[in-house]
Amino acid sequence: MTSCWDRVEVNDIAIIVGAGIDQMDGKQVKLSAEIYIPVESTGEGQESGMKAGNGNGKTFVSSAAGSSMAEAMYKLQERLSRKLYWGHNDIFVIGQARAEHGIEDDLDFILRYVRMRERANIYIAEGSAVDVLGIIPRLEPNSMEALSELSKTEISITVDLKEIIERIVETPDETYAIPYINRGKLLTDESHVRNPNVPYFRGMSLFKKGKMNGNLNSDLTWGYFWITNQIKGNTIISLKMPEEQTLAVLLTHSKTTLIPSITPDGKWKMKIKVRGEGNLLQNTSSLDFMNPAQHKAMIKKTNEEVEMSIRQTLKVLQKKYKTDVLDFGDRFRKHAPKQWQKEKKNWSTLFSEIETELDVEINIQRPGILNQNIKKMNRVNN
Amino acid sequence: MEANAAKAEPRISKDLEQSRHHIEQSLKDCSDAAYLSCKLGGKVPGMFVYFNGLTDEERLNEIRHSMFSWDFSETEEWLETMEQEVTSFSCTRIETFREMMSQLTLGNAVLFVDGSDGGYVFSLGDWRKRAIEDPVAESVIRGPREGFTETLDDNMSMIRRRIRTPSLKMKGIEIGEYTKTRIVIGYVEGLAAPELIAEIEHRLAAIEVDGILESGNIEEFIEDQPYSPFPQLISTERPDTVVAGLLEGRAVILTDNTPFVLIAPISIFSLLQSPEDYYQRFLISTFIRWLRYLFFLVALLVPSAYVALLTYHQEMIPSALLLSIAKSRESIPFPALVEAFIMETMFEALREAGVRLPKQVGAAVSIVGALVIGQAATSAGLVSSPMVMVVAITGIASFLLPHYSVGISIRLLRFPIMLLAGVLGLLGLLMGVIGIVIHLSGLRSFGVPYLSPLAPLMAGEWQDVVMRPPAWKPNRRPRFTRSGGSIRRTKGSKL
Numbered sequence: 001m002t003s004c005w006d007r008v009e010v011n012d013i014a015i016i017v018g019a020g021i022d023q024m025d026g027k028q029v030k031l032s033a034e035i036y037i038p039v040e041s042t043g044e045g046q047e048s049g050m051k052a053g054n055g056n057g058k059t060f061v062s063s064a065a066g067s068s069m070a071e072a073m074y075k076l077q078e079r080l081s082r083k084l085y086w087g088h089n090d091i092f093v094i095g096q097a098r099a100e101h102g103i104e105d106d107l108d109f110i111l112r113y114v115r116m117r118e119r120a121n122i123y124i125a126e127g128s129a130v131d132v133l134g135i136i137p138r139l140e141p142n143s144m145e146a147l148s149e150l151s152k153t154e155i156s157i158t159v160d161l162k163e164i165i166e167r168i169v170e171t172p173d174e175t176y177a178i179p180y181i182n183r184g185k186l187l188t189d190e191s192h193v194r195n196p197n198v199p200y201f202r203g204m205s206l207f208k209k210g211k212m213n214g215n216l217n218s219d220l221t222w223g224y225f226w227i228t229n230q231i232k233g234n235t236i237i238s239l240k241m242p243e244e245q246t247l248a249v250l251l252t253h254s255k256t257t258l259i260p261s262i263t264p265d266g267k268w269k270m271k272i273k274v275r276g277e278g279n280l281l282q283n284t285s286s287l288d289f290m291n292p293a294q295h296k297a298m299i300k301k302t303n304e305e306v307e308m309s310i311r312q313t314l315k316v317l318q319k320k321y322k323t324d325v326l327d328f329g330d331r332f333r334k335h336a337p338k339q340w341q342k343e344k345k346n347w348s349t350l351f352s353e354i355e356t357e358l359d360v361e362i363n364i365q366r367p368g369i370l371n372q373n374i375k376k377m378n379r380v381n382n
Numbered sequence: 383m384e385a386n387a388a389k390a391e392p393r394i395s396k397d398l399e400q401s402r403h404h405i406e407q408s409l410k411d412c413s414d415a416a417y418l419s420c421k422l423g424g425k426v427p428g429m430f431v432y433f434n435g436l437t438d439e440e441r442l443n444e445i446r447h448s449m450f451s452w453d454f455s456e457t458e459e460w461l462e463t464m465e466q467e468v469t470s471f472s473c474t475r476i477e478t479f480r481e482m483m484s485q486l487t488l489g490n491a492v493l494f495v496d497g498s499d500g501g502y503v504f505s506l507g508d509w510r511k512r513a514i515e516d517p518v519a520e521s522v523i524r525g526p527r528e529g530f531t532e533t534l535d536d537n538m539s540m541i542r543r544r545i546r547t548p549s550l551k552m553k554g555i556e557i558g559e560y561t562k563t564r565i566v567i568g569y570v571e572g573l574a575a576p577e578l579i580a581e582i583e584h585r586l587a588a589i590e591v592d593g594i595l596e597s598g599n600i601e602e603f604i605e606d607q608p609y610s611p612f613p614q615l616i617s618t619e620r621p622d623t624v625v626a627g628l629l630e631g632r633a634v635i636l637t638d639n640t641p642f643v644l645i646a647p648i649s650i651f652s653l654l655q656s657p658e659d660y661y662q663r664f665l666i667s668t669f670i671r672w673l674r675y676l677f678f679l680v681a682l683l684v685p686s687a688y689v690a691l692l693t694y695h696q697e698m699i700p701s702a703l704l705l706s707i708a709k710s711r712e713s714i715p716f717p718a719l720v721e722a723f724i725m726e727t728m729f730e731a732l733r734e735a736g737v738r739l740p741k742q743v744g745a746a747v748s749i750v751g752a753l754v755i756g757q758a759a760t761s762a763g764l765v766s767s768p769m770v771m772v773v774a775i776t777g778i779a780s781f782l783l784p785h786y787s788v789g790i791s792i793r794l795l796r797f798p799i800m801l802l803a804g805v806l807g808l809l810g811l812l813m814g815v816i817g818i819v820i821h822l823s824g825l826r827s828f829g830v831p832y833l834s835p836l837a838p839l840m841a842g843e844w845q846d847v848v849m850r851p852p853a854w855k856p857n858r859r860p861r862f863t864r865s866g867g868s869i870r871r872t873k874g875s876k877l
Binding site for chain 2: 006007008009010011013015017036038039085087088090117
């Protein structure tokens with residue numbers, strides 16, 4: 001119930017644009033919040049445009065530690081003159097140490113507290129979360145924007161709190177994957193214009209029973225995206241070619257279907273069917289797009305590349321981590337509910353033994369504007 | 383009062399001197415009363431009475447001269463001969479001084495003749511009047527350019543010219559103890575419900591005032607619910623609007639000395655329609671109608687919604703927008719509600735100043751206004767720039783409504799809703815809206831539900847509200863008319 005005694009003016013709130021959770025010594029948890037500083041841009045706009053990043057998107061990070069999230073938040077509030085405002089917080093970054101320690105307590109608090117957004121994105125940071133929050137990116141006004149925009153591109157995916165809670169409820173071992181990020185270099189100074197920026201996105205963190213148990217690196221993450229149908233358009237498949245040849249395909253769209261089956265003798269099988277379309281992006285190989293036979297070879301190579309990527313990921317997930325972040329469990333539940341009920345207690349062991357069958361077909365439809373290989377064209381002219 | 387007058391009503395006497403004495407007594411201290419003696423047929427003394435400036439004196443002199451040459455023989459019947467002669471000037475005979483007064487004030491001249499116990503009225507009314515001009519308050523791009531004037535007879539002629547059938551009735555009455563203002567109730571017989579006309583006549587007859595200066599004076603007397611902020615009659619200065627109303631079976635009330643004519647009964651949707659809706663092509667008109675409905679809501683609700691969101695529901699504002707609002711509000715000392723009130727009040731004050739000021743000073747107001755609601759107010763730190771935007775949009779929106787009377791109602795209602803939104807957030811805003819809807823549902827205009835034809839839903843009629851149907855589509859008359867809901871045209875009328 002709102003009424004005038006509950007009135008909160010915009011001037012009285014500290015708008016949090018990103019939050020970080022870190023593990024401290026002695027079971028303490030550190031909550032950091034990136035808070036927006038509403039500084040009015042002085043002058044008529046044109047003059048203030050001189051200093052880029054100034055005025056617009058100024059933030060600061062404040063942290064507090066406590067035995068629990070609730071206590072940490074209370075302590076954090078003590079240090080601020082304005083009321084903490086979580087309603088616009090779109091980003092939660094969890095430090096690696098905290099993730100390995102377990103994040104169930106934190107999730108409980110975040111999802112229970114009414115002011116929080118359940119559609120907030122969640123990330124695991126290499127090192128500590130508070131370092132990620134401090135970053136002022138060159139392209140976006142603050143780190144929150146940078147991360148959520150990054151998640152929209154083809155190299156990463158968005159995982160929000162709602163999806164995690166769904167996975168916790170639906171999977172027997174509470175398995176899920178969260179994007180794993182690097183804090184990059186602290187590029188806060190203007191002199192760093194030409195310094196290379198370390199990529200933020202580093203792969204996926206794997207969680208099992210509320211604890212992080214491993215990482216997929218960038219390469220393995222491709223396989224993960226392929227299996228879970230999260231490959232986005234504009235993805236580039238660069239093929240491994242002999243000698244100094246290159247062949248790259250720009251994917252326009254793709255669809256992955258998982259087809260579960262249980263053989264009469266009790267073997268659980270999963271068929272991974274991938275269908276996709278792409279255009280040629282680069283070709284300095286000996287293969288000619290216009291030659292049907294070579295075109296087929298080209299497609300075959302592409303399919304092999306994708307298959308290899310998927311196999312690698314499957315191997316790591318099934319044998320090394322025994323963590324089903326691929327939704328296999330859900331497919332089997334829908335396919336054979338009775339058997340699933342029986343087997344779901346020891347799903348992790350069963351998952352590691354599932355036989356997989358790959359069926360990849362990626363069609364390369366267009367050669368791009370250039371029909372022929374540049375080297376070949378030379379040969380013709382001379 | 384009437385009984386009293388009938389008893390002591392002095393009649394015109396045969397003796398010219400006695401009549402003259404009586405007239406001079408009653409018109410004492412009326413310096414604009416004029417007396418003009420004449421000799422009928424060179425012998426019989428007579429006298430014209432009239433008011434300077436109201437009567438065509440040139441014409442009067444012509445008549446006077448021609449009278450001089452009348453040939454009266456020395457018989458007893460000279461009176462009859464005279465009366466016959468006079469009739470050729472389309473004269474009417476009156477018997478009492480009361481009648482004389484009402485004729486004089488219409489600009490007519492009254493002739494008294496020695497030996498006759500009657501007065502002869504010459505219709506010579508010719509006073510200075512405004513030319514027919516563009517209707518100022520309701521301009522259209524396409525449509526007739528003439529507007530009503532202050533002269534009742536001209537106004538009636540403008541309507542008569544458009545409805546050339548004897549079914550158009552114009553009933554005249556007089557209201558006002560002193561002004562004796564002429565009021566005309568116009569309707570089309572066969573279209574308007576007789577009960578409606580009877581009701582209007584009944585309500586008009588009950589008015590007892592010293593004077594009627596404008597149709598607004600009448601409007602307040604005959605409204606169903608005088609305490610409602612919504613107008614229950616349309617006032618318009620456009621003859622085409624009036625005629626459209628007549629053809630829909632409505633009644634119109636014309637008042638002398640004002641160009642504003644009242645139309646009744648109406649619903650809220652009549653107030654949101656412009657005559658031009660029917661002159662432009664129907665697609666365009668439909669679009670403009672939707673635009674008008676949208677901005678009706680904008681004018682009513684946007685400042686309140688802004689206040690509610692900013693003080694209670696910051697979650698509902700897109701993140702990037704909230705950050706920029708926070709930035710611009712940082713140095714504002716007032717709560718959002720106070721800020722909104724300051725700006726809205728300033729805007730209303732400026733608008734009113736713009737209306738009242740003489741045209742020469744008007745430019746100054748717009749310059750000052752641009753400074754007050756604009757850059758200067760923002761840089762002075764009094765209001766934030768998003769609030770300036772909100773006020774400007776609201777202002778524009780309220781001017782989009784084709785009838786000033788409903789625009790001003792909306793502007794008035796905006797303030798209580800703003801207060802509710804500031805106290806209870808969106809909940810308060812919703813309470814305000816629900817309150818208005820409840821009030822509108824109960825409101826009647828001469829017995830016709832104010833929200834009709836949407837509530838109660840009248841199939842076939844709501845088309846003209848939701849959109850502007852093509853002119854060749856079958857079209858029903860409003861249900862309150864005599865031929866209630868009959869189809870005006872059939873499909874066959876479009877080739």
